[in-house]
Amino acid sequence: MSTHVGPIDVDALRARLDKAATAATVAGVDALLITPGSDLRYLIGAGGSSFERLTCLVLPVGGTPVLVVPKLEQPGYAAVPTGELGVDVATWVDGEDPYALVRRALKGTDRVAVADMMPALHNLSLRDAIGGDQVLAGPILRELRMRKDASEVEALRKAGAAIDRVHARVGEWLRPGRTEAEVGADIAAAIVAEGHELAEFVIVGSGPNGASPHHSLSDRVIEAGDVVVVDIGGPVAEGYNSDSTRTYVLGEPRDKDVWDTYAVLQAAQRAAVDAVKPGVTCESIDAAAREVIADAGFGEYFVHRTGHGIGLDVHEEPYIVGGNDLVLEAGMAFSVEPGIYLPGRWGARIEDIVIATDTGVESVNNRPHDLVVLPA
Known part of the structure; x- marks a missing residue:
């Protein structure tokens, strides 16, 4: 450090x-x-x-x-x-x-x-x-x-906009025939170019590697039909971090259940964000996402908490997880990132950083939540 x-x-x-x-x-x-x-x-x-x-x-x-x-x-x-x-x-x-x-x-x-x-x-x-x-x-x-003031919120907005610009460019580098490591190196350079001090982390999980939530990078060659999880972030000059995940597919997905399963994930992430407001508990936000996924039959494949606080650290209080009865207050900032991971096949995650406001919620990430289809 x-x-x-x-x-x-x-x-x-x-x-x-x-x-x-x-x-x-x-x-x-x-x-x-x-x-x-x-x-x-x-x-x-x-x-x-x-x-x-x-x-x-x-x-x-x-x-x-x-x-x-x-x-x-x-x-x-x-x-x-x-x-x-x-x-x-x-x-x-x-x-x-x-x-x-x-x-x-x-x-x-x-x-x-x-x-x-x-x-x-x-x-x-x-x-x-x-x-x-x-x-x-x-x-x-x-x-x-964990109660961010106005200057901290502004720094998180800056970080969120910067990482959104990187996700908007992923199609420049993510294509069949390249390794995860090669794509990750290009993304890391773009994270800095788009306004971060450094790339704190870069996850490019293609095909079966996407079913490992904390997979980083490997020499696996990306193939047509792969679903690819891209989770990236880093600090801006003020020290506050971005953290955003989008899921991509190279052409038509190899597995025919991808579209329907991904629709469940979209609904879960939307339900959790919609549930954010002052006065509700952290565990209720987790439950909002988990219920949608469980009701669709994928409960066992959502293997982590729904979110974590963010600020000067990528992971800090408050944690959006079952059993945490902490009541949300305006200024609390955290990720909303449900995922579905099918071992040996593929995985998907959607992640935004949101901030509880006096009346509801603000997202500092504003890229579309659709499965992003790139040329194969």
């Missing part, structure tokens, strides 16, 4: 730091310890990189935040407006003890929440240095992160 710094909104970041400190108080901890990753980017605008040298934002509930950072890596955070954010910076060099700097910033506090993805190397060393009780920071920060 690089120390890339995207567009900075000082007021928004300052508000996030204040809200995070308040949330920590409510959770019964005295400080958050946030190492490089998406939580750090959410709070100060830069995600940083986690190496053997400790970088850590110490966010006490009643004091001044301190960014502990190796002196040699401090230039990577030069674009972070620490002064305007009210964040002190404490640097250290090899041979000094960075964990002592964290202990000093905590001012005797030992009830802390640590970043979920903090490397064990640092977590165990911090535990030795400060003692006390430690819990995960993720459950505290996710309450903030």
